[in-house]
Amino acid sequence: METKDPWKDKLTAEQYDICRMKGTEPPFTGAYYNFKEKGVYRCLCCGAQLFSSETKFDSGTGWPSFWEPILDNVKTEKDTSYGMLRVEVLCKNCNAHLGHVFEDGPNPTGLRYCINSASLKFEK
Template identity: 50%
Template sequence: MMTTRRTLLAGGIGLGAVYAAGSFGFSWPATAASLPGAGTVSHTDGEWRAMLSPQQYEVLRRADTEMPFSSPLDHLFAAGRYDCAACDNQLFAASTKFDSGTGWPSFFEPLPHGVAQVSDGSLGMQRTEIRCARCDSHLGHVFDDGPRPTGLRYCMNGVALRFIPAGSTPQAKGTEKQT
């Protein structure tokens, strides 16, 4: 490939924009590898298959999507918290859940260090995938059509989540398969 003044100029502008973004306090979305506790839970494919139900495995480990309106968590609005079904990482406070009408549990804000964002170009469109920051499991996607105060809609697969009612002690992960 031949380098021209135009490609040098474009590259210089791009590098300048990256530098300026960092200088003005802009922070790039977190990736699973950059968050505290990232990668602390890992298993072989066979171990994941043994730990998760077939549907959970397809969603959490292979980035599948459950059918809309199929999760009982979609219309659950009790006090508590939503954890990762694969590793029990704390993901969302129930107080941030809202009815988006999309057929999937939706939240306007994750808990600190709960999720990571990954660019997703599948299905011929550009989206932002949401993964568990601890085990890198696929949870869903985030969109910019949510309510205040964030304007975001974290659209999650119900089988990727485990609801923990307020005041209860979570059962140890791996003691039974969830369906």
Template identity: 50%
Template sequence: MQPSRRSVLTSLVLGTAAFGVGLSRSFALAGESLAVSHTDAEWRAMLTPAQYQVLRQQGTERAFSSPLLNEHRKGIFACAGCDLPLYSSETKFDSGTGWPSFWQPLKGAVGTTTDTTLSEVRTAVHCSRCGGHLGHVFNDGPQPTGLRYCMDGVAMTFHAA
């Protein structure tokens, strides 16, 4: 019996994600006008290959690979694409997942979209100024919000207070 197209695609997607390669899917926010926009060539020139893969193609960095995971100083985590302040260090917590996690973004800093790339429905998080993909938000975080903004560290920079 031959495997179905769906099972083959699911295996490819899960295999790709397991190796931390991420998915190569162009990222566009339908119906949103962004304050910062660039051509694909400009983004490629501005960002490192890893930043481009996450911010512009919705990739995922390997768990436990980001230096920002162990960043514990006071300060602000900003978008690596446009430097918009996204998260305060006061909302960062150790989720044990291998990615920098926060229980709340700064007001107006992020937007969300529905992501169905891994055969499940998740909520993707993007920068509200440039549309860069940052990670995903889940409902298993600490109080007071109960949310876990699980961010790719390569998609952010840190500005110490």
């Protein structure tokens, strides 16, 4: 018996590839990598608050980068895909793939949450 994935009806092909299949958008192409407005970045899939514009910074990588998530709304998992060891960032509420976190960010945390624009929805 074949079960249809309900996310395919709710997301564009790019959003589905990134959020549900752990894809990555090309650098410098996402809607929020150079976005400067003040507000909250929510999970595209479930609407959970993920990042504040107050913690966003220009990492020069081509993806929106944040030094801290909001509250405890993201979780991390070990990612060994593509022959690399990385730390994947997921929405704690719906398990949407958001991006990866690295230990080369600014103070005060020293972290860089490198997030796909296609996994986010901005709210002023």
